[in-house]
Amino acid sequence: MKSEDSALIAELKDDNQRDLAFHKLVKKYQERLYWHIRKMVLNHDDTDDILQNTFIKVWKSIENFREESSLFTWLYRIATNETITFINSKKRRTMLPLNDATDYLxxxxxxxxxxxxxxxxxxxxxxxxxLPDKQRLVFNMKYFDEIKYEEMSQILDTSVGALKASYHHAAKKIEEYLRNTD
Amino acid sequence: MSELKNDAPKLSEIKKEHPFRVPDNYFEDFSSRLHTRLETEKQALPNPKSRIIRLLKPAIGLAASFILVFLLVFWPLKSFLPSYMAKNNSAIETTTTEEDTYLSILEKIDENSFFALLSESSDEEINDFNDEELMSYVSSNFSEYEIYLETANE
Structure with missing residues (x-):
């Protein structure tokens, strides 16, 4: 997997092979990134916009990718940032408090x-x-995608301890909501 | 997982599956739609040549406006007031030629002859006075009492 990605990165950095390599990259990661974004914004059309923006950003910044993290981690990080930027812009446009996009979502x-x-x-x-945005993100990544805390730590730039605590709090809150609305 | 069962039993009962779906052929078509958008983005990117021009644009604009102002002020003056310009130019030229002549004369004279010329001119000025003229000047400008005081002091 890693060596496969390394070869793909090398091809992406080569001007002659870039177009084909990018096509391969999109085919390989589009679904995983789509579901990662969709779970955050819920709506398909918004997800489609964010996914396109994510890949455009990947195309523009592939030259600067220093391979300090895996390709998968780097793509997830870009997708997460694009999603958070999108949600924040929606909050600003609808004059919502910065931590409250619940109604819109x-x-x-x-x-x-x-x-x-x-x-x-x-x-x-x-x-x-x-849940607050960050807790929602952590919960979705752990509960649905079953991403390891170590990997999540690299994507979200947060310590493993903080992520575990975040997930625990999120699960408790959801359980409480499910119980109260029974 | 067992931890989740203990902490959140209700949550652990729910099936872990996506409740969302995507439009038909979405993932099959996504790549080509992205390709189209990418092509548009590529065309929108400015090439390096036009980027340089864009950077130099303010400087070029400033230079062009200076040239324009110069042309709008100087050229009409030159074409519509030719006599005025000619007069001004000849006055400048005259001053310049007179200065040049003086300088060339001064350059030719050495130090001794220069001082000799100076003393000669002062002697001439003194020699211009004769006794009669002096007497008439004194009598017209001074009273007898003043002349008396002056001669008494000597």
Whole structure:
């Protein structure tokens, strides 16, 4: 996996092979990045915009990628930053307090024609929505994507201890919400 | 996982699956849609040549405006007031030629002849006075009493 990515990075940095290598990179990572973004913004159209922005950014900055982290970590970090930037811009546009985009995201969830979960899954999504952005991110990455804390630590630039605590608090809050709305 | 069962039993009961789906063929088409957008982005990027021009634009603009002001002020003056300009130019030229002549004369004279010329001119000035003229000057400008006081002091 790592050597495969190293070869891909080398091809991406080579002007003659860049286009083809980029196509390979997109094919390889598009789904994982899509779901990572989708779980944060919920709506498909927003996710599509952010995913495109993520890959455009990757294209523009591949020359500066110093391979200090794995390609996967670097892509996740760009996607996460793009997602957070998008959510913050929505908050600013709708004059919401910086920690409250819940209403906008809940509307996104309800109006999304591509949501096909049952009642309990809708309830879980609503509970996740109530979490602060960072906790939501950590919860989604751990609970759904099962990313290791060490890797998450590199992506989010946060200590493993802080991530574990964040996940624990998030799980407790969600459990409480599910119990109260039963 | 067992930790989650203890801490959040309700949560652990929910199936871990995505409740979302994507439009048909979304992932198959994504790459080509991204490619189209990338091409647009590439075209929007300025090439290095035009970047240099863009950097130099303010300086070029400033120089051009100076040239324009010069042309708007100097050229009409020169074409519509030719006599005025000619007069001014000839006055400048005259002053310059007179100065040049003096300088060339001074350069030719050595130090001794210069001082000799100076003393000669002062002697001439003194010799210009004769006794009669002096007497008339004194009598017209001084009273008898003043002349008496002056001669008494000697």
């Amino acid at each position: 809940r509307d996104n969830l309800i109006s999304d024609p591509y949501f096909e979960g049952d009642k309990i899954q809708m309830k879980l999504q609503e509970a996740i929505l109530l």
